Amino acid sequence: xxxxxxxxxxxxxxxxxxxxxxxxxxxxxxxxxxxxxxxxxxxxxxxxxxxxxxxxxxxxxxxxxxxxxxxxxxxxxxxxxxxxxxxxxxxxxxxxxxxxxxxxxxxxxxxxxxxxxxxxxxxxxxxxxxxxxxxxxxxxxxxxxxxxxxxxxxxxxxxxxxxxxxxxxxxxxxxxxxxxxxxxxxxxxxxxxxxxxxxxxxxxxxxxxxxxxxxxxxxxxxxxxxxxxxxxxxxxxxxxxxxxxxxxxxxxxxxxxxxxxxxxxxxxxxxxxxxxxxxxxxxxxxxxxxxxxxxxxxxxxxxxxxxxxxxxxxxxxxxxxxxxxxxxxxxxxxxxxxxxxxxxxxxxxxxxxxxxxxxxxxxxxxxxxxxxxxxxxxxxxxxxxxxxxxxxxxxxxxxxxxxxxxxxxxxxxxxxxxxxxxxxxxxxxxxxxxxxxxxxxxxxxxxxxxxxxxxxxxxxxxxxxxxxxxxxxxxxxxxxxxxxxxxxxxxxxxxxxxxxxx
Amino acid sequence: xxxxxxxxxxxxxxxxxxxxxxxxxxxxxxxxxxxxxxxxxxxxxxxxxxxxxxxxxxxxxxxxxxxxxxxxxxxxxxxxxxxxxxxxxxxxxxxxxxxxxxxxxxxxxxxxxxxxxxxxxxxxxxxxxxxxxxxxxxxxxxxxxxxxxxxxxxxxxxxxxxxxxxxxxxxxxxxxxxxxxxxxxxxxxxxxxxxxxxxxxxxxxxxxxxxxxxxxxxxxxxxxxxxxxxxxxxxxxxxxxxxxxxxxxxxxxxxxxxxxxxxxxxxxxxxxxxxxxxxxxxxxxxxxxxxxxxxxxxxxxxxxxxxxxxxxxxxxxxxxxxxxxxxxxxxxxxxxxxxxxxxxxxxxxxxxxxxxxxxxxxxxxxxxxxxxxxxxxxxxxxxxxxxxxxxxxxxxxxxxxxxxxxxxxxxxxxxxxxxxxxxxxxxxxxxxxxxxxxxxxxxxxxxxxxxxxxxxxxxxxxxxxxxxxxxxxxxxxxxxxxxxxx
Numbered sequence: 011x012x013x014x015x016x017x018x019x020x021x022x023x024x025x026x027x028x029x030x031x032x033x034x035x036x037x038x039x040x041x042x043x044x045x046x047x048x049x050x051x052x053x054x055x056x057x058x059x060x061x062x063x064x065x066x067x068x069x070x071x072x073x074x075x076x077x078x079x080x081x082x083x084x085x086x087x088x089x090x091x092x093x094x095x096x097x098x099x100x101x102x103x104x105x106x107x108x109x110x111x112x113x114x115x116x117x118x119x120x121x122x123x124x125x126x127x128x129x130x131x132x133x134x135x136x137x138x139x140x141x142x143x144x145x146x147x148x149x150x151x152x153x154x155x156x157x158x159x160x161x162x163x164x165x166x167x168x169x170x171x172x173x174x175x176x177x178x179x180x181x182x183x184x185x186x187x188x189x190x191x192x193x194x195x196x197x198x199x200x201x202x203x204x205x206x207x208x209x210x211x212x213x214x215x216x217x218x219x220x221x222x223x224x225x226x227x228x229x230x231x232x233x234x235x236x237x238x239x240x241x242x243x244x245x246x247x248x249x250x251x252x253x254x255x256x257x258x259x260x261x262x263x264x265x266x267x268x269x270x271x272x273x274x275x276x277x278x279x280x281x282x283x284x285x286x287x288x289x290x291x292x293x294x295x296x297x298x299x300x301x302x303x304x305x306x307x308x309x310x311x312x313x314x315x316x317x318x319x320x321x322x323x324x325x326x327x328x329x330x331x332x333x334x335x336x337x338x339x340x341x342x343x344x345x346x347x348x349x350x351x352x353x354x355x356x357x358x359x360x361x362x363x364x365x366x367x368x369x370x371x372x373x374x375x376x377x378x379x380x381x382x383x384x385x386x387x388x389x390x391x392x393x394x395x396x397x398x399x400x401x402x403x404x405x406x407x408x409x410x411x412x413x414x415x416x417x418x419x420x421x422x423x424x425x426x427x428x429x430x431x432x433x434x435x436x437x438x439x440x441x442x443x444x445x446x447x448x449x450x451x452x453x454x455x456x457x458x459x460x461x462x463x464x465x466x467x468x469x470x471x472x473x474x475x476x477x478x479x480x481x482x483x484x485x486x487x488x489x490x491x492x493x494x495x496x497x498x499x500x501x502x503x504x505x506x507x508x509x510x511x512x
Numbered sequence: 513x514x515x516x517x518x519x520x521x522x523x524x525x526x527x528x529x530x531x532x533x534x535x536x537x538x539x540x541x542x543x544x545x546x547x548x549x550x551x552x553x554x555x556x557x558x559x560x561x562x563x564x565x566x567x568x569x570x571x572x573x574x575x576x577x578x579x580x581x582x583x584x585x586x587x588x589x590x591x592x593x594x595x596x597x598x599x600x601x602x603x604x605x606x607x608x609x610x611x612x613x614x615x616x617x618x619x620x621x622x623x624x625x626x627x628x629x630x631x632x633x634x635x636x637x638x639x640x641x642x643x644x645x646x647x648x649x650x651x652x653x654x655x656x657x658x659x660x661x662x663x664x665x666x667x668x669x670x671x672x673x674x675x676x677x678x679x680x681x682x683x684x685x686x687x688x689x690x691x692x693x694x695x696x697x698x699x700x701x702x703x704x705x706x707x708x709x710x711x712x713x714x715x716x717x718x719x720x721x722x723x724x725x726x727x728x729x730x731x732x733x734x735x736x737x738x739x740x741x742x743x744x745x746x747x748x749x750x751x752x753x754x755x756x757x758x759x760x761x762x763x764x765x766x767x768x769x770x771x772x773x774x775x776x777x778x779x780x781x782x783x784x785x786x787x788x789x790x791x792x793x794x795x796x797x798x799x800x801x802x803x804x805x806x807x808x809x810x811x812x813x814x815x816x817x818x819x820x821x822x823x824x825x826x827x828x829x830x831x832x833x834x835x836x837x838x839x840x841x842x843x844x845x846x847x848x849x850x851x852x853x854x855x856x857x858x859x860x861x862x863x864x865x866x867x868x869x870x871x872x873x874x875x876x877x878x879x880x881x882x883x884x885x886x887x888x889x890x891x892x893x894x895x896x897x898x899x900x901x902x903x904x905x906x907x908x909x910x911x912x913x914x915x916x917x918x919x920x921x922x923x924x925x926x927x928x929x930x931x932x933x934x935x936x937x938x939x940x941x942x943x944x945x946x947x948x949x950x951x952x953x954x955x956x957x958x959x960x961x962x963x964x965x966x967x968x969x970x971x972x973x974x975x976x977x978x979x980x981x982x983x984x985x986x987x988x989x990x991x992x993x994x995x996x997x998x
């Protein structure tokens with residue numbers, strides 16, 4: 011079997027068994043990227059030399075018996091909003107086009123400790139603002155299932171890289187669905203952990219109270235292994251939580267007997283594509299067949315999730331992005347007259363449309379006289395949404411529903427109407443507002459040959475229930491095709507923006 | 513002052529409130545582990561957090577919280593049991609994130625006050641509206657030659673508390689009494705050295721005037737850049753007059769921030785309310801709310817030091833020294849610490865007090881030293897007292913040694929040995945010198961014999977001079993009198 015067909019855990023096992031070396035694994039992945047990333051544009055930066063150097067180092071440690079974990083030696087891709095020391099970190103923005111961090115994000119350090127080999131940095135919506143990876147300053151990423159479609163976003167580069175076999179697994183970040191939705195569009199597994207489970211130190215903030223790093227993997231087993239590696243209590247992140255139950259791989263058990271699963275009627279209403287609905291309900295029926303107790307219920311408040319999210323996330327973003335001013339690092343305009351003009355021009359030229367739209371929205375909802383009416387009200391609604399979930403979890407172990415209303419839209423479709431793009435986040439956003447864990451895994455393929463995602467949502471700190479349910483479903487479902495096998499279906503891209511940094 | 517101006521001033525009342533920033537004496541910054549030490553090379557005490565690098569996150573230094581609560585307790589504030597940090601958003605290069613982490617909605621302390629003595633000898637309470645914690649900004653250095661500005665982020669993230677008073681003060685004297693009181697409390701707590709000149713204590717003055725007896729406050733201005741008590745007093749006088757003049761000439765006071773230029777003795781407008789920024793305050797999502805437990809409050813209460821009033825009371829009971837001395841000594845925490853430590857070693861409060869009240873005060877005045885900057889140790893002061901008591905050195909040598917100690921904190925025992933300052937107790941040598949002095953000054957001897965008591969002073973002086981100061985003046989006096997009478 012080719013390494014590009016193997017899961018992360020399988021690759022690590024092969025390396026441990028001496029059937030393959032970490033260097034060979036990295037080389038195979040780099041060759042794959044070389045060969046086809048022009049087509050998909052998953053990566054903003056490929057760190058060939060760094061990856062090979064890490065691979066050699068890791069291989070030596072594996073041989074010496076110092077690294078024995080389930081991910082040792084496995085090549086990984088990291089979303090370009092996580093700081094990597096000495097390696098360009100752009101957030102897919104022009105304003106950070108030359109930014110090389112002096113330190114590495116805690117989650118990436120955790121992966122390195124586990125023996126990961128970092129191949130490079132993946133493309134994303136600029137500053138994670140977008141649901142299609144089309145707002146990147148470095149060109150769109152194409153969906154490996156069909157290059158005429160988007161991979162989703164904002165972690166589109168990470169999801170597409172996993173689907174296209176350009177890495178064994180990837181890290182993404184999820185503020186309003188940015189891991190789960192691209193996982194769904196690309197037919198891979200993606201998980202957003204409970205807020206506070208993975209350190210945000212070194213993750214370039216979008217909406218600080220919502221951001222959470224998580225894995226994008228080929229299957230649920232990899233997902234559990236990666237989450238286990240990156241979950242940590244970090245004293246450098248005040249919002250990090252100390253948990254004892256991070257042995258997530260122990261939940262890889264095929265059993266849902268008596269598991270109480272609730273399906274919110276609100277998640278099956280208007281706007282949901284019939285094929286997606288059918289696939290999701292089929293998955294629920296499969297789980298029921300294995301002994302789960304499945305029920306429909308009314309979650310309520312779902313319609314308020316989107317305005318609440320865009321108020322809070324934009325408010326936080328407007329402040330978080332103030333530091334990008336052209337003074338200390340990043341893009342600075344060429345000609346300016348005085349400080350104010352330098353700020354204004356650097357930021358006007360450095361940020362893209364969607365980022366500017368959200369900065370303006372966020373500045374507005376925080377401004378004097380509007381704070382109570384918008385920001386404070388949004389915080390109150392957020393608390394009510396959390397309460398609605400609390401009530402639901404008093405009755406259910408897991409909430410089941412779709413990830414997105416449709417499968418991956420065509421390139422360009424969402425950009426025409428930002429509101430339509432925002433509405434696409436309806437099923438994922440409430441999870442972030444309530445700080446809950448959520449997992450997305452493939453549950454079908456639509457008539458256009460695009461994958462459909464199933465979302466499972468758990469109560470805070472109940473990742474294990476999600477993993478167990480997802481794992482059981484995955485076994486029931488059987489093998490799922492990989493995006494890279496669909497290449498034959500994809501038309502050649504018309505043009506390819508040259509944007510790669512080396 | 514002309515009669516007219518006097519009348520004009522007496523028709524008005526000045527209303528003053530203060531915003532006092534105090535730099536806390538923590539070893540590390542408020543949200544990262546960088547050192548707060550003053551005077552390091554630019555940008556050597558920095559990290560991703562205090563330079564606002566992407567992805568970095570703040571973590572609250574517990575010591576900052578403890579100091580803020582301690583100051584709040586000492587100023588009768590209510591302590592907020594569930595406090596939060598907020599972001600104050602504004603663009604400026606000394607502010608690396610372009611927002612300052614401060615507290616607006618739920619500050620750590622509220623509704624306190626301190627008592628001050630008024631000029632009339634009464635007692636008045638100045639209310640404290642709130643005390644909040646925040647981070648300091650970096651320092652901008654404008655290089656005129658290179659036509660550029662440089663930023664030093666060493667100060668970025670140094671912890672501050674801002675103490676906001678109620679508009680309860682009515683004169684410069686009250687303002688200074690309030691500031692002195694605050695400074696003393698904070699110094700006693702060890703929370704800051706509170707030096708105005710060095711900027712570890714900064715006061716902004718909010719001032720308005722109104723016709724005496726008026727119910728409404730007038731329009732206020734805020735004055736910045738006040739680096740000494742004297743500058744504050746001058747700025748208050750200047751601003752009061754400026755506002756009264758405006759009103760008297762039919763103009764209006766504009767709500768604005770003004771910068772005081774102490775050398776010119778005038779202020780000028782920095783920005784008016786119209787171009788005041790909207791800081792878009794909101795709770796900082798990177799920091800969790802600060803929950804103050806009863807246990808934590810108890811611990812801080814238990815650690816509160818003995819404040820000045822309690823100390824004065826105790827001194828009166830324990831030590832036989834004048835009330836005036838007690839007032840001066842307890843007027844500085846450092847001086848009181850010196851007094852107590854030296855007394856504990858030598859057991860002679862009176863003598864320790866005399867050194868502090870006499871020579872120390874004299875040298876402080878001469879060398880313009882603040883009490884808190886006194887650098888000699890209580891051990892050395894006790895040793896010096898011991899040397900003088902044992903008559904190893906005489907009084908004038910002791911003063912000489914003290915002056916060196918004041919400057920360099922030398923060990924007086926070692927110094928006396930090294931410099932050979934011991935009093936000569938060899939009576940034979942002394943009598944020999946006295947015989948020579950008597951022989952050389954027959955006129956003075958004659959005068960003394962004829963009842964001119966003053967003449968003996970001259971002869972003592974001559975003898976001490978011949979002995980290079982190292983004789984015991986008492987012994988010299990006694991032997992001289994004996995010899996002259998012979």
